[in-house]
Amino acid sequence: MNLTSKIDACKALIHHPKTPEEEREAARRLLVRLQARAQRDGHNDGAAPGTPGYHGPGRRAYGAKYTGYIRSAALTKLIRADIAVLRKLGRQPARPGEVKAPEPIGDAPASIRFSVKKDDYAGGRSIDITITGVPADWWIDQPDPYDSTMKWRKAGPQLTALKEALQEITWAYNYDGSDLLTDYHDRNFYDHYRADGHGEGDYPRDI
Template sequence: MTTATAQPPRTRITNEKHAPDNRAMKKIWMLENLIFHARTGEEERAAAERMLDRAIATAQEKGQLTTKQDGGDGTWHGYRLPDIRYGARYEEVKRLSTTEIARRIRADIKLARKVEEKLGTATGAEVALTDSLTALATMPKQIKVSVRTDYFSGGSAIRVNVYNLPKKGWGYVQETDMWGQPRWVPGPELSAILAALEEIHGAYNFDGSDAMVDYFHVNYYGQVEVDWRERP
């Protein structure tokens, strides 16, 4: 008599509140929602399980679901969920809303810009500041930084925009891309400013995403961008 081997319980790879844009992964997301719904009947769940296995195989054949052999915790049908990377200050805000986190980001930026005033004439050549946010302290005063929140069905975002650069093209330098074509990119001074803002923006976040399979798992979305429009 042959004894059937017990199959390990399924675990989710998709976020139940965020539908993937990828068509194949969206089908997997819909089937998972059906399988894990408390009111789904036994026969309907079994049918969805079989459909899910076929959907997974199809996604793998098309290269839309990466197969890895790592195994262990976090493995879902041959796919290992990515490790979650936590920002340096995530623990402080893990129970706060995106609006409250954005308020902290604004305060951090404002404080960083005051460093130069606090140090006076000693800032720059005479004092070696080890904090990477020094770029914000020495940033031209006319440059403005806005921090906006955005809520949508799949989560929320904090968007940081840099306005009022001293002149058009300020901070950009020309370089040649891999095809020998010229392009404009942020130079050292602007790059330092953007990097400092990205550090503040990411300090309260976590990221366990894998773009290869359209799987996104973050505390909030958003980015740091230059906006050429002028603001009062």
């Protein structure tokens, strides 16, 4: 599916009478992000004017779906639903004659699973996403810059694209007014991403 088709599919999900309400809400949130992406890419899809990330008072940058504080448990539920809608859209074939636009979450192999958890701690919180069932060839060898005989595993292009797509989802609910020059931290939540399949033990590692 190309971007226009994804927008149409989202609208169809939203307006279909048999769509569950939770899935309908996730489709609405996805539609906002797709329309913002279409605006950036110069598509005319009927999206209302707006910028998905903007600076408000105090020079905070806000995600497109940030409307105020949401409890961590509710936040993880929203993110899981957003991922599920993209997985569903990814199973839909391209229309005849159209070029299928890449969608890392929707196009990911069926073996891949996503776990979204929260971590509330003193002074902040985080959303932690773990990706399992990752193909081994989604990791690549990186030569050690200090020892030419050593290599270490790093995320390859497919896994990096998948992480960036997940970051787009989480950022929609986030804000950031941090100033690293003064060591000032001001975020709605931090986000971490881990994946398995690297072949160096059976535990997920940071990507």
